[in-house]
Amino acid sequence: MNFAISYSGGKDSALALHRMVTSGHKPVALITTVNTLINRSWSHGIDDELLLAVSESLKIPLILCQCSADGYEQAFVRSLEKAREMGADSCVFGDIDIDGHKAWDEEQCEKAGLNCILPLWKQNREALVRETLSVGFKAVINVIDCSILDDSFLGKDLSAALVEKIKAAGADPCGENGEYHTFVYDGPVFSSPISIQTEKIIDLGAYKAVDIVYKK
Numbered sequence: 001m002n003f004a005i006s007y008s009g010g011k012d013s014a015l016a017l018h019r020m021v022t023s024g025h026k027p028v029a030l031i032t033t034v035n036t037l038i039n040r041s042w043s044h045g046i047d048d049e050l051l052l053a054v055s056e057s058l059k060i061p062l063i064l065c066q067c068s069a070d071g072y073e074q075a076f077v078r079s080l081e082k083a084r085e086m087g088a089d090s091c092v093f094g095d096i097d098i099d100g101h102k103a104w105d106e107e108q109c110e111k112a113g114l115n116c117i118l119p120l121w122k123q124n125r126e127a128l129v130r131e132t133l134s135v136g137f138k139a140v141i142n143v144i145d146c147s148i149l150d151d152s153f154l155g156k157d158l159s160a161a162l163v164e165k166i167k168a169a170g171a172d173p174c175g176e177n178g179e180y181h182t183f184v185y186d187g188p189v190f191s192s193p194i195s196i197q198t199e200k201i202i203d204l205g206a207y208k209a210v211d212i213v214y215k216k
Contacts, residue, residue, distance in 0.1 A: 012094035080112030
């Protein structure tokens with residue numbers, strides 16, 4: 001199977017990619033949606049320079065799906081169509097168990113004439129985050145929901161011990177409900193680690209983010 005992957009830069013999409021590659025399937029494109037108002041990826045807040053560095057390390061071409069909230073779906077379908085032109089017959093998503101997300105994924109793939117693949121679907125959330133760590137992915141927490149987690153989690157590398165602290169704070173260990181987001185900078189599908197440094201904390205109201213900068 002030749003596939004594109006909806007790649008947020010976070011741990012779930014990285015694990016989904018890893019599972020597909022180790023099963024013998026070929027990735028032909030990463031699709032990352034970018035908020036045109038802030039020139040950073042939607043939800044995870046990753047800038048273009050970091051996204052390109054990830055693409056280079058993964059050795060998978062990057063499709064930057066630049067869009068506003070109003071034009072999000074249309075832009076995503078255009079990106080899927082571009083991936084199909086590059087040889088993809090399917091698109092992979094890292095969603096786990098939120099039915100509305102699965103329905104959205106399937107609808108967009110149908111519009112673009114691609115199969116929809118969800119390698120993590122309906123699997124235990126905590127088991128998935130622990131698998132992510134056990135196979136060797138390295139990820140930093142870069143966004144938190146302030147109503148659940150505090151600033152001390154920002155900029156920390158995800159680890160088994162940190163997962164326990166996340167649970168103790170009352171958050172889902174995998175962050176599937178949006179309690180936190182991550183940026184994956186190394187792991188089994190990377191040809192080399194992405195060199196990064198964390199800088200200032202950005203207050204986004206209900207959320208806070210730590211700025212992650214690519215170190216060349």
